[in-house]
Amino acid sequence: MSLPSDCLFCQFVSGALATEIVGQNRNAIAFRDINPQAPLHVLVIPREHYADVAALALANPEALADVVSLAQEVAMDEADGEYRLIFNSGPSAGQSVFHVHGHVIGGTRLGWSPA
Ligand code: AMP
Ligand code: ZN
Numbered sequence: 001m002s003l004p005s006d007c008l009f010c011q012f013v014s015g016a017l018a019t020e021i022v023g024q025n026r027n028a029i030a031f032r033d034i035n036p037q038a039p040l041h042v043l044v045i046p047r048e049h050y051a052d053v054a055a056l057a058l059a060n061p062e063a064l065a066d067v068v069s070l071a072q073e074v075a076m077d078e079a080d081g082e083y084r085l086i087f088n089s090g091p092s093a094g095q096s097v098f099h100v101h102g103h104v105i106g107g108t109r110l111g112w113s114p115a
Contacts, residue, residue, distance in 0.1 A: 039107030079106035
């Protein structure tokens with residue numbers, strides 16, 4: 001697991017690297033995925049570094065609730081409140097950045113072929 005000082009998403013939180021922030025609350029920020037897979041593709045992350053959603057849930061359930069409510073808020077603003085929220089957990093599930101992030105996907109009728 002990368003240390004927070006090496007972590008791309010921690011650098012978005014701190015402002016050391018720029019990204020387009022589309023929403024935020026006390027414990028979470030939302031920004032656009034650089035390689036969108038749907039008309040709406042935003043990442044929601046806790047401000048604190050945790051490797052995956054299970055680690056976040058154990059250590060800081062309030063921050064997880066803020067991540068989920070921010071996802072809902074972005075989807076309300078940009079996709080009439082209908083969306084899929086995906087947490088890839090582990091490399092074989094497609095996780096490539098080890099700062100927990102939910103993919104907020106929507107803005108079109110979604111297919112279902114994850115495997
Ligand atoms: P995952 O593969 O589930 O870990 O998701 C990581 C996501 O981060 C991918 O969808 C990438 O497109 C996205 N990503 C990688 N680098 C950036 C970046 N600099 N800005 C925004 N999104 C990024
Ligand atoms: Zn991080």
